[in-house]
Amino acid sequence: MAKIRTLAQLGQTLDEAFAPGEGFSPEAVEDFYIFLKEARLMDQGIRLLDPDKFYWLDPVYRITRTELFDPAGRFRNGIVFRKAAQMGASTWSVAFMVWLCIDESRPLSIGSYWPTKEELQNFITTRLDPMLQGSPQLARLMDDAEFDNTQAKKIGRSTIYFRHVAGKSAMDAVPMDLVFCDEVRLWEAIYPGGAAAALERIMLRMGQSDIQLMILMSTTGIPEDYMEQRWFESNQTKYFSLCPNGCVTLVSAASRDENRVVPRHEAQGYEGRVIEGVVLSDFEPTRIVSDIRARTFTCPCCGGDIEDPQSGHYAACYPDTEGMFAIEFAQTLSKTKNSRPGRILERYLTAQDMKEFMNGVMAKPHLNAEGRPVKPEHWNLARERGFRAGLTWEYGGAGCYLGADFRHNQTHIVIGEPGEYLDPESGLIFPFKLAHLEVFEGPEWPERLDQLMVDFGVVQAIIDFLPDTNRTVQFAKRHEGRVLLAEYRNGDLMRLPNDRKAATRRVSPDGREEYKVLLDQVKSLSASLGAFASGQWLVPDGPLRQDFTDRKNVLLTDFDVVEGMDGAGREGFKQHLMGLALRNVTQVTQTDHREKVNKSGIVTQEFYDAGGFDPHFAHAFNYMVMATRADGGSVKLLKANPEDLAAAMQARQIARGEVAQAAPMTPSGKFNLAALGPQGLMGVRKAQRKCGGCVHGPREGRAICLWTGMNVGADEPACPLPTGYRARP
Numbered sequence: 001m002a003k004i005r006t007l008a009q010l011g012q013t014l015d016e017a018f019a020p021g022e023g024f025s026p027e028a029v030e031d032f033y034i035f036l037k038e039a040r041l042m043d044q045g046i047r048l049l050d051p052d053k054f055y056w057l058d059p060v061y062r063i064t065r066t067e068l069f070d071p072a073g074r075f076r077n078g079i080v081f082r083k084a085a086q087m088g089a090s091t092w093s094v095a096f097m098v099w100l101c102i103d104e105s106r107p108l109s110i111g112s113y114w115p116t117k118e119e120l121q122n123f124i125t126t127r128l129d130p131m132l133q134g135s136p137q138l139a140r141l142m143d144d145a146e147f148d149n150t151q152a153k154k155i156g157r158s159t160i161y162f163r164h165v166a167g168k169s170a171m172d173a174v175p176m177d178l179v180f181c182d183e184v185r186l187w188e189a190i191y192p193g194g195a196a197a198a199l200e201r202i203m204l205r206m207g208q209s210d211i212q213l214m215i216l217m218s219t220t221g222i223p224e225d226y227m228e229q230r231w232f233e234s235n236q237t238k239y240f241s242l243c244p245n246g247c248v249t250l251v252s253a254a255s256r257d258e259n260r261v262v263p264r265h266e267a268q269g270y271e272g273r274v275i276e277g278v279v280l281s282d283f284e285p286t287r288i289v290s291d292i293r294a295r296t297f298t299c300p301c302c303g304g305d306i307e308d309p310q311s312g313h314y315a316a317c318y319p320d321t322e323g324m325f326a327i328e329f330a331q332t333l334s335k336t337k338n339s340r341p342g343r344i345l346e347r348y349l350t351a352q353d354m355k356e357f358m359n360g361v362m363a364k365p366h367l368n369a370e371g372r373p374v375k376p377e378h379w380n381l382a383r384e385r386g387f388r389a390g391l392t393w394e395y396g397g398a399g400c401y402l403g404a405d406f407r408h409n410q411t412h413i414v415i416g417e418p419g420e421y422l423d424p425e426s427g428l429i430f431p432f433k434l435a436h437l438e439v440f441e442g443p444e445w446p447e448r449l450d451q452l453m454v455d456f457g458v459v460q461a462i463i464d465f466l467p468d469t470n471r472t473v474q475f476a477k478r479h480e481g482r483v484l485l486a487e488y489r490n491g492d493l494m495r496l497p498n499d500r501k502a503a504t505r506r507v508s509p510d511g512r513e514e515y516k517v518l519l520d521q522v523k524s525l526s527a528s529l530g531a532f533a534s535g536q537w538l539v540p541d542g543p544l545r546q547d548f549t550d551r552k553n554v555l556l557t558d559f560d561v562v563e564g565m566d567g568a569g570r571e572g573f574k575q576h577l578m579g580l581a582l583r584n585v586t587q588v589t590q591t592d593h594r595e596k597v598n599k600s601g602i603v604t605q606e607f608y609d610a611g612g613f614d615p616h617f618a619h620a621f622n623y624m625v626m627a628t629r630a631d632g633g634s635v636k637l638l639k640a641n642p643e644d645l646a647a648a649m650q651a652r653q654i655a656r657g658e659v660a661q662a663a664p665m666t667p668s669g670k671f672n673l674a675a676l677g678p679q680g681l682m683g684v685r686k687a688q689r690k691c692g693g694c695v696h697g698p699r700e701g702r703a704i705c706l707w708t709g710m711n712v713g714a715d716e717p718a719c720p721l722p723t724g725y726r727a728r729p
């Protein structure tokens with residue numbers, strides 16, 4: 001069939017398609033706005049389709065076929081909606097699909113893609129069907145035989161195919177001309193390979209079409225997710241409300257939400273784009289609303305009253321971009337009761353879930369701070385307390401815990417030492433300190449870890465099981481009873497080998513299952529990062545004292561100044577800890593009976609900005625804290641009474657001295673456990689490590705352990721010393 005290019009041709013075709021006077025006018029076929037009027041959909045109670053009231057959809061209400069399908073049309077690369085909740089975009093999409101179908105001269109194959117079956121069905125039953133049934137004009141076009149079909153609907157000569165990304169037929173081979181993709185941010189967790197992979201496959205479905213139009217719709221999610229990437233590549237069309245004093249927006253040259261609002265006279269000489277008015281939703285509610293009774297917004301620049309946020313205009317921040325046409329609308333544009341300025345501020349101030357507020361109301365991506373367990377103030381406090389407690393980084397120690405995480409050629413190592421660390425200012429005693437951090441480069445990590453196990457008298461280590469499983473199993477065997485091999489798996493926070501069925505531990509001939517500890521990634525990380533945030537771990541002051549050998553065997557001494565290594569040393573550790581946020585996403589799996597499982601996810605947003613490195617120190621820290629738990633330790637902060645405090649401090653000093661007499665020291669001034677010989681060292685077993693067995697330990701009741709300085713009971717699993725040393729004479 002020849003392509004129809006003129007309205008006259010369209011009209012002629014329609015005349016053939018409909019009885020005279022009963023069909024849509026040629027103008028309605030060409031112009032979506034006129035179609036909305038003629039289809040009388042807003043008379044059917046579908047309020048959001050009234051183009052005269054819901055002006056924020058104006059740019060997409062005004063679309064004509066010429067604009068849409070012309071090779072030079074402004075929508076040629078597709079349309080992105082970055083939207084708040086309840087703003088009518090989904091309703092728009094239904095009406096728009098139907099409008100596409102009414103052109104009998106151009107049969108279209110349209111795809112409507114949803115994240116899950118539930119969302120798809122909800123869309124059909126609550127939006128599409130009522131709309132089709134509501135308009136006599138549209139009912140005429142429907143093929144009744146296919147009306148109840150939830151796979152596809154035939155309207156006129158065109159067909160709308162319904163698919164959900166989780167489904168088996170999601171990527172079937174039906175060729176498409178246009179696709180509508182809804183709630184794309186949820187696709188990430190559902191489709192293997194994420195939203196980008198799913199959309200790539202959908203693009204293939206459109207390979208034969210000369211239209212190939214993709215429409216992405218989604219509420220916002222977290223920063224840097226797929227929808228955000230599309231947004232940043234787009235022309236970023238936003239609604240600018242006019243300020244009574246004429247303030248203007250200076251569009252940042254970088255394609256980000258960093259625009260500034262200034263008084264008009266300050267815009268003179270600005271090199272970039274200047275747009276009249278202000279985008280209210282770009283600002284925190286406290287900056288655009290004076291108080292919760294407010295009936296008007298105020299300009300974030302001059303404080304002038306913006307009586308009607310709808311008095312303004314749409315403008316593209318980056319009109320020349322090659323990317324998609326993208327439009328953002330937030331509830332600051334809405335005039336419902338719930339969107340009154342004072343109400344928006346109130347909802348902001350009382351929000352239980354800030355992400356939901358920022359996504360649903362302000363149309364802005366957000367990562368909840370509560371999803372980011374370690375904040376700068378936690379880090380600073382841990383360092384200040386460490387400083388006041390006089391802590392330093394160590395070359396060795398006793399009774400320590402170790403965590404190690406592998407990536408490529410690097411091993412991230414974190415060692416912590418239990419004790420009673422007194423902050424004289426607060427009078428609090430803290431149970432743990434960081435003793436050592438290291439990134440070891442090279443394949444000789446087993447030798448390095450062997451040495452650290454000895455130097456620090458490590459009583460329990462947890463290291464990554466993968467990727468070098470043979471060597472990790474050998475390492476665990478070499479340090480029998482003191483090493484567990486970690487694997488992240490959803491489930492309980494931590495499952496030790498003894499917690500699991502013997503049968504599952506016996507499956508592998510080399511016994512690797514015997515050493516495996518299963519950790520739920522989100523649960524364990526939130527527990528260990530939470531332990532840091534709650535102040536259990538102190539960070540020593542001063543330079544990180546360690547020797548570090550790089551792959552060329554050059555000895556580097558001050559670790560903090562090693563250049564060219566992302567995330568090395570104390571600064572890297574800090575970044576890894578603070579940059580990690582945790583979230584739970586729901587993953588839908590396709591099995592015989594569909595089930596939803598909670599998939600754990602971690603978000604490392606800051607690292608994308610920094611060039612994309614993984615927070616391996618955070619995993620190593622997690623393994624180490626889990627090692628303290630595997631060792632039976634449960635800790636809480638103690639508030640010491642002054643006498644105990646003094647006694648503890650004194651005992652600690654004595655302990656150091658006495659230990660020095662009992663066993664040789666390493667060159668770095670630490671007690672050398674290795675001097676006890678293989679029997680003593682390897683004999684450390686969790687079950688045997690009871691206090692009260694030591695010549696220094698309490699025989700009954702509680703006492704200060706002369707070795708650790710800890711206040712221990714006679715039979716508690718607290719003493720880190722090897723059996724051979726602490727047996728009573």
Ligand SMILES: [Zn+2]
Binds near residue numbers: 243247304
């Ligand atoms: Zn102003």
